[in-house]
Amino acid sequence: MNNGIRCLALVITFLLSSASIAESISGNQFLNLSEKQKGWYFLGVLDAMKETRDTYFKASEMTAREFDHIWESCIVGRPVRQHLAIVESWLANNPTRWHEPAIKLIFDAERDSCDSLKADKNDGD
Numbered sequence: 001m002n003n004g005i006r007c008l009a010l011v012i013t014f015l016l017s018s019a020s021i022a023e024s025i026s027g028n029q030f031l032n033l034s035e036k037q038k039g040w041y042f043l044g045v046l047d048a049m050k051e052t053r054d055t056y057f058k059a060s061e062m063t064a065r066e067f068d069h070i071w072e073s074c075i076v077g078r079p080v081r082q083h084l085a086i087v088e089s090w091l092a093n094n095p096t097r098w099h100e101p102a103i104k105l106i107f108d109a110e111r112d113s114c115d116s117l118k119a120d121k122n123d124g125d
Contacts, residue, residue, distance in 0.1 A: 024101035024102055024103045024104075025041070025101070025102045026098065026099055026100065026101060026102060027091055027097060027098035027099065027100055027101075027102050027105045028098045028099065029102065030087075030091075030102040030105070030106075031088070031091060031098070035084070038084055039080045039081075039084060041102070042080060042083055042084060042087070042106060043080065045102070045103050045106050045107075046075065048103070049071075049103075049107060050071070069114070070110060070111055070114045073114060074110060074111075074113060074114030075110055075114075083110070086109055086110065086113045087105070087106050087109045087110075089109075090105070090108070090109035090112060090113070091105065091109070
């Protein structure tokens with residue numbers, strides 16, 4: 001069942017990206033999707049991030065440990081609706097970046113929300 005959902009999410013992500021899997025929609029295009037399309041696109045992005053984890057680190061300054069912390073502490077367990085609210089709120093606060101690929105913006109929004117959680121925990125100590 002889990003593999004079936006992953007496969008479906010990848011197919012929908014492919015269909016949402018106009019020409020190929022290698023292309024990503026922009027933040028502007030993401031904001032214009034229906035709520036259902038945003039949800040499916042988001043799930044495809046999460047799946048792609050998890051499956052290409054090691055490749056991602058070669059192209060960024062993030063370490064596997066940092067990614068795993070974000071994944072385990074801030075992505076796993078949140079419902080899709082909550083993730084979409086986080087991403088949309090982050091995009092509303094960063095309109096100068098809407099032209100960038102949505103996959104990058106989604107990850108930046110999730111990372112920044114995770115940093116906020118860490119700051120909240122430190123304030124309570």
